[in-house]
Amino acid sequence: MKAYTISDKLVAWLAYVCIGLFVIAAIIPFMTIVSTSLTDEQYIRANGFDIFPHAITLDAYKYVLGRGSSILGAYQVTLFVTFAGTAFSLLLTTMMAFALSRREWRMSVPISFFVYFTMLFNGGIVPWYIVTTKYLHLYDSLAALIVPYTINAFNLIVLRSFFSTIDNAIFEAARIDGANDIKLLFNIALPLAMPGLATIGLFYSISYWNDWWLALMLVSDRELYPLQLLIRAITSNISYAASSGVNSSIAAAAIPKEGVKMATTVLTIGPIILLYPFLQRYFVKGLTIGSVKG
Template identity: 85%
Template sequence: MKARTLSDRLIGRFAYLYMTLFVIAAIIPFMTIVSTSFTDEQYIRANGFDIFPHAVTLDAYNYILGRGSSIMGAYQVTLLVTVAGTLVSMLLTTMMAFALSRREWRMAVPISFFVYFTMLFNGGIVPWYIVTTKYLHLYDNLPALIVPYAINAFNLIVLRSFISTIDNSIFEAAKIDGSNEIQLLFKIALPLSLPGIATISLFYAISFWNDWWLGLMLISDRELYPLQLLIRAITSNISYAASSGVNSSIAAAAIPKEGVKMATTVLTIGPIILLYPFLQRYFVKGLTIGSVKG
């Protein structure tokens, strides 16, 4: 008994040590990014990166935020797309996941197969672009940043699996009491699936927030640029200026190139980091979706 207790203690201590090392390994790169964004460019060139800022300056942030209306406009576009896109995606995904989880619906299995099939094969970028722009008219408008990502097949299958773990007798009892399918969804399935819904909502929010590809493909109006695409354009312009002629290289030398890269990273990941604590209590349980039956 004592040997077993000692073994359990050793395993517990090893687990704590492993998690401590893992946290340190994860937080050091983030501290380096934040530190570099506040460090003078000349110091970075001479001494490299460090986890603590030296020769503190706000040049990188002044350079980015000096674009003023462009950055704020891109933030507004990205916030709107993230909030609206997540709400639309969760509404559609939840309704479809609930329908596919209903065992008595004979079309659930065939449609689930077609959903899974889209994860393996697609028509390619050119057919997608033609359908999106010519037939759906999703070009240079906000729906172009939302509709193509409205339902993610992986998220749909995961949420369906979570809803499927709810005991079917609960739905049967509610139907005997006179509940219809809409009431089953919003009064039973949604409250009992809150951890899964919170986790999938976070996945959708991160996807919309980090996306720049739809903007690159479907947006030409600079006023509709999402944040990620605008920052990509800013960093690309800096790199282009640094690799151009002598005059451009002299001008580019005054730009805190490394600091700008790190500052853009801080500006883009900030809102998502603030969102995570509100969903943390659901996140761990949501990651175990479908692991426990009943």
């Protein structure tokens, strides 16, 4: 059994201290957000923000959830876009990444270069808008919130590199047993690449969940508004009412502005936080589970 020296213990304790400080730095802002969403607006104006709630009230949540069908509809749109978009993006990204990782395919290097090129240069917003609306006909549809983000070049390159780390002897043995490319991908590569798939899936789900820009550009029907865009509209209306005229200012004064901002933050980040515990275990697994033995 290995004997731990004083220096090893010191390094371990320093690592624990650094991790503890990082956890505290991450938790305090979140506690402040939750606390502010539950604190009376008058107390916030008089005393500022605190990590613990004071003069507890649910006025901010009542104001946000008082939109009823709008909030519920936005949640449904966002949930559908997140789940469908993540599944669709993972499927296409996985297939393309696996193809580009195969060394025997001559076109893998040129196509990988074109994928990387899109990370450095793009055509701009105007050409992108013309393509998505005039040629792809994505305006005012749920597809408009999914298709433009289907394949992310960075995620594709990361997953391609992940597939490249799998021992090629595994695929050669499967080919000897009669496996084709489809079986190599779904029966061999995917089970070994679960940590990478979980990571890329998390990236895609966060991207779809937090996005409001696509809806702002491609959606005019409020029934298709995702949660992020609807909440952006709510907070913008509060700020506009507070700065536009005496009567509007008096009406806006009754609205818990800071509480509403924090309540909307809690409502939007809550579901995505719950996703982390289910994917955490994949981050610590080996890259080639069940690899070829000696």
